[in-house]
Amino acid sequence: MPTATDTRARLLVAARQAFADLGYGRARVEDVVARAGVGHGTFYAYFKNKRAALAALISENATTLVDLAGQPWRPGDVRASLVEVLGGLSDLYDRDADLIALWTEASIQDPELGQVLDEVRRQFVARIARNIEHAAGQGVTRPVDPLTAATALAAMAEQTMFLRAVRGEPLDRDLTVETLADLWLHALYR
Amino acid sequence: MPTATDTRARLLVAARQAFADLGYGRARVEDVVARAGVGHGTFYAYFKNKRAALAALISENATTLVDLAGQPWRPGDVRASLVEVLGGLSDLYDRDADLIALWTEASIQDPELGQVLDEVRRQFVARIARNIEHAAGQGVTRPVDPLTAATALAAMAEQTMFLRAVRGEPLDRDLTVETLADLWLHALYR
Amino acid sequence: MPTATDTRARLLVAARQAFADLGYGRARVEDVVARAGVGHGTFYAYFKNKRAALAALISENATTLVDLAGQPWRPGDVRASLVEVLGGLSDLYDRDADLIALWTEASIQDPELGQVLDEVRRQFVARIARNIEHAAGQGVTRPVDPLTAATALAAMAEQTMFLRAVRGEPLDRDLTVETLADLWLHALYR
Amino acid sequence: MPTATDTRARLLVAARQAFADLGYGRARVEDVVARAGVGHGTFYAYFKNKRAALAALISENATTLVDLAGQPWRPGDVRASLVEVLGGLSDLYDRDADLIALWTEASIQDPELGQVLDEVRRQFVARIARNIEHAAGQGVTRPVDPLTAATALAAMAEQTMFLRAVRGEPLDRDLTVETLADLWLHALYR
DNA sequence: CATGAATGAGCCTTCATTCAT
DNA sequence: TATGAATGAAGGCTCATTCAT
Structure with missing residues (x-):
C-alpha cells in the first residue's frame, strides 16, 4: 500500500535521476514517471509542473551544503578542522554530484531558483567569514x-570539488583535501 | 552589399546577444536572426543548426582565456605578476561575462562541448602548474x-570572478584582485 | 447519516452550481464533488459519467417550463391571461437563469440532449398553438x-426573457411583461 | 503560389467548417488544419491560439447582421419593408446558420466574446427601435x-430564424417571413 | 546567397474515469 | 457506499529545420 508520501518521494528520487541523467532541460516528465x-x-498530482519538481528537489536539499560549513574551526588544530570540513565537502560532492550539477543548471534555466541558491551560497560564505573574523x-x-x-x-573549495566530482577531473580525493587545507591555511594564517 | 563574412559575423554577434539574454536553451533561432x-x-546557410552556432561561438572565443594565463610570472615581483594576471582575468570576465555564462550552460547542455571547454580549462591550469613548478x-x-x-x-580565481561578474556578487574589483593575489601568494610561497 | 438520495440530490445541486458558474464544458467533476x-x-456511484449528470439535471427540470404554458387562456380576459403566463415565465427565467443557460449550452455540446430540449420546446409551442386555434x-x-x-x-417570449435574465439586458420586469402581452394580443387579435 | 493572405483565408474557412461540424469546444486544431x-x-503562424481563430471568425463577420437591419422601413409600404427585412434575415440565417450557432456557443464559452456579440445585437435592436420611434x-x-x-x-425574428435554420424546425421560409411580418405589423400598428 | 512560409515531431499539461481499500 | 490516489488518452502549443522562389 503505497502512501501519498511514498509516491511523492519516489517521484523526487526519479526526478533527481532523470534530471541528472539527461539534464533538467532535456528530461521529459515521461522520463521521470x-x-x-x-x-x-500522477506527476501532476504532486507537482504543479516540471519546474515545481525541480524547485522541490533543490529547496529540499539546499540546507545540506550550508549545514556542513556550520562547524566552527577548532583554534587548537585549525588544519585538522579544515581537513575535516573540506573532506566532508568532498564527500558531499561525491555523493550529491548529480544534485550539484542540477543546481548549476537550475541557476541558469531559472533565475528565481538561482536567487535561492545564491542565498544558500551566501550563507555558506558567511560562516566561513565568521571563522576568519574569529581567527x-x-x-x-x-x-x-x-x-x-x-x-x-569557498569558491576554491566549491569549484575544485565540482571539477572533481561533476566534471570528472582526475584528482585524488585525499591529496585534494590536504592540498586545499594547506592552501587555505597558509593563505590565511601568518 | 554585405559580404558573406559580414553576415556570418553578424549572426555570431546576434547569437551571442540572444544566448546571453535568454540562455542558449531558451533562445530561439528566430531571436538570433x-x-x-x-x-x-539565412541562419542555416551559415550554420548547420543551432548547436553549430553555439559551438562556433565557443570555439572561436575559447583561446582568449587560455592565452591570458600564458604569461610566465616574473620571479622578481611575483605579487605584481599575480595582480596583473588576476586583474586581466577580472577584466576579461567583466567584458565577457555573457560568454562565460554561456560556457557554463554549454557544458551542461552539450557534453561534447563540455569536453572542449574542459580541455581549455586544462590548458589554463597546466600553465599555472608550470609556473608553480618553475617557482x-x-x-x-x-x-x-x-x-x-x-x-x-585556478578554481578560486575563476569561480570568484564568475560570482562577481556573472552572478552579480557585490565584490569590489580591486579589492578582489588584491585579495586573490595575496591568497595565491601566501598559499604558495614560503 | 446522509442517505443515498441525499447524496444524489446534493450532487445534482452541486452540479447545477458548478455548471452554472463555469459552464458545463469547463466545469470539472472535481468542481462538482x-x-x-x-x-x-462518489460521483460515479450516482452518475455513469459527467454527461449523465447534465442529462439528469436537464430532464429532471424539463417539465417546469412546459407545465407553465399549460394553462388555457381565459377567453374572457385574454390580456390578463397573457400577463399571467408571461409573468410566470419571467419569474421562471429569473429563478432558473442558470438552468436556462445550461440548456442552451447542452443543446450545443450534446446533440442528443438538444433533441430532448427541442421536444420540450415543441410541446410548449404546441400548447400555445392550441390556444391560438381555440381562439x-x-x-x-x-x-x-x-x-x-x-x-x-414563443420565440419572442423565450428569447426576450433569456436576454433579460441570462445575458443581463437591462429590461424592466413589469414593462417587459406588459409589452410582450400587448404585442402578443395585437399581433393575434383583431 | 499561395500567398499569406490565401493561407489565412483558407484557415478561417476551415475553422468555420470545423467549428460548425464539431462545435468550437470539440473541434481540435488538427481538425481545422x-x-x-x-x-x-501553420495554424499558429496566423492565430495566436485556437480562441483567436474563433474571435477572428466572429469579429470579421459580426457586421453582416447589423448591416442588414440598417434599411429604414418605407412608410408607404411598411409591410413590404418588413417582408424584405425579414426575408433578408431569413436568407442570412440560412446562409450563415453555422456562424450563428457558433455565435451562440462563443457567447457561452467566452464571456468576453459574448460581450462583443451582445453589442452587435444591441445595435441591431437600436435600429429597429429607431424605426419604431419614427413610426x-x-x-x-x-x-x-x-x-x-x-x-x-428582434428576439422573435432572431429566435424563430434560429430555430428554423440552426435547430432545423420544419418551418416554411415564405410562410415564416409572411407570418412574422404580419405579427410585427399588427403588434405595432393601429 | 537570401528569404520566410510551411512543416511536424515532440512535449507539457488536463481531467474524466477507474478501482483497491 | 465512500474514498481519493492513480491512470493515460488526448490536445494545445512551440520551434528547429526545410525548401521553393
Whole structure:
C-alpha cells in the first residue's frame, strides 16, 4: 500500500535521476514517471509542473551544503578542522554530484531558483567569514578582508570539488583535501 | 552589399546577444536572426543548426582565456605578476561575462562541448602548474602538488570572478584582485 | 447519516452550481464533488459519467417550463391571461437563469440532449398553438398559421426573457411583461 | 503560389467548417488544419491560439447582421419593408446558420466574446427601435416602449430564424417571413 | 546567397474515469 | 457506499529545420 508520501518521494528520487541523467532541460516528465513507475498524471498530482519538481528537489536539499560549513574551526588544530570540513565537502560532492550539477543548471534555466541558491551560497560564505573574523580577532591571521577572502576560499573549495566530482577531473580525493587545507591555511594564517 | 563574412559575423554577434539574454536553451533561432537583421533561412546557410552556432561561438572565443594565463610570472615581483594576471582575468570576465555564462550552460547542455571547454580549462591550469613548478624549482615555494594546487588556485580565481561578474556578487574589483593575489601568494610561497 | 438520495440530490445541486458558474464544458467533476462535499469517486456511484449528470439535471427540470404554458387562456380576459403566463415565465427565467443557460449550452455540446430540449420546446409551442386555434375557432383572431405564429410568439417570449435574465439586458420586469402581452394580443387579435 | 493572405483565408474557412461540424469546444486544431490542407504549425503562424481563430471568425463577420437591419422601413409600404427585412434575415440565417450557432456557443464559452456579440445585437435592436420611434412620431403606431418592443420583436425574428435554420424546425421560409411580418405589423400598428 | 512560409515531431499539461481499500 | 490516489488518452502549443522562389 503505497502512501501519498511514498509516491511523492519516489517521484523526487526519479526526478533527481532523470534530471541528472539527461539534464533538467532535456528530461521529459515521461522520463521521470517512467523511473518512478507511476502513470503520467500522477506527476501532476504532486507537482504543479516540471519546474515545481525541480524547485522541490533543490529547496529540499539546499540546507545540506550550508549545514556542513556550520562547524566552527577548532583554534587548537585549525588544519585538522579544515581537513575535516573540506573532506566532508568532498564527500558531499561525491555523493550529491548529480544534485550539484542540477543546481548549476537550475541557476541558469531559472533565475528565481538561482536567487535561492545564491542565498544558500551566501550563507555558506558567511560562516566561513565568521571563522576568519574569529581567527583574526585572535591575531593569528594575516590582514585580509574577511568576506572577500571567504568568498574566494569557498569558491576554491566549491569549484575544485565540482571539477572533481561533476566534471570528472582526475584528482585524488585525499591529496585534494590536504592540498586545499594547506592552501587555505597558509593563505590565511601568518 | 554585405559580404558573406559580414553576415556570418553578424549572426555570431546576434547569437551571442540572444544566448546571453535568454540562455542558449531558451533562445530561439528566430531571436538570433531578428537581432542579426537577416531572414530566418539565412541562419542555416551559415550554420548547420543551432548547436553549430553555439559551438562556433565557443570555439572561436575559447583561446582568449587560455592565452591570458600564458604569461610566465616574473620571479622578481611575483605579487605584481599575480595582480596583473588576476586583474586581466577580472577584466576579461567583466567584458565577457555573457560568454562565460554561456560556457557554463554549454557544458551542461552539450557534453561534447563540455569536453572542449574542459580541455581549455586544462590548458589554463597546466600553465599555472608550470609556473608553480618553475617557482618550486627555485625553492621559493612550500611543497605542494603542482597540478592539484594549480587546479585549486585556478578554481578560486575563476569561480570568484564568475560570482562577481556573472552572478552579480557585490565584490569590489580591486579589492578582489588584491585579495586573490595575496591568497595565491601566501598559499604558495614560503 | 446522509442517505443515498441525499447524496444524489446534493450532487445534482452541486452540479447545477458548478455548471452554472463555469459552464458545463469547463466545469470539472472535481468542481462538482467539491461543492457537494463528497469524495471524487462518489460521483460515479450516482452518475455513469459527467454527461449523465447534465442529462439528469436537464430532464429532471424539463417539465417546469412546459407545465407553465399549460394553462388555457381565459377567453374572457385574454390580456390578463397573457400577463399571467408571461409573468410566470419571467419569474421562471429569473429563478432558473442558470438552468436556462445550461440548456442552451447542452443543446450545443450534446446533440442528443438538444433533441430532448427541442421536444420540450415543441410541446410548449404546441400548447400555445392550441390556444391560438381555440381562439381562431371563436373567430376573434386574425387569420394566421397557428404553428408558425405560436413558434414566433414563443420565440419572442423565450428569447426576450433569456436576454433579460441570462445575458443581463437591462429590461424592466413589469414593462417587459406588459409589452410582450400587448404585442402578443395585437399581433393575434383583431 | 499561395500567398499569406490565401493561407489565412483558407484557415478561417476551415475553422468555420470545423467549428460548425464539431462545435468550437470539440473541434481540435488538427481538425481545422486538416480541412485547410496545411500543417499543424501553420495554424499558429496566423492565430495566436485556437480562441483567436474563433474571435477572428466572429469579429470579421459580426457586421453582416447589423448591416442588414440598417434599411429604414418605407412608410408607404411598411409591410413590404418588413417582408424584405425579414426575408433578408431569413436568407442570412440560412446562409450563415453555422456562424450563428457558433455565435451562440462563443457567447457561452467566452464571456468576453459574448460581450462583443451582445453589442452587435444591441445595435441591431437600436435600429429597429429607431424605426419604431419614427413610426410613432407619425402617429401610426400604438403606444409602446420603443426599446422594449424592439428587443422583443428582434428576439422573435432572431429566435424563430434560429430555430428554423440552426435547430432545423420544419418551418416554411415564405410562410415564416409572411407570418412574422404580419405579427410585427399588427403588434405595432393601429 | 537570401528569404520566410510551411512543416511536424515532440512535449507539457488536463481531467474524466477507474478501482483497491 | 465512500474514498481519493492513480491512470493515460488526448490536445494545445512551440520551434528547429526545410525548401521553393
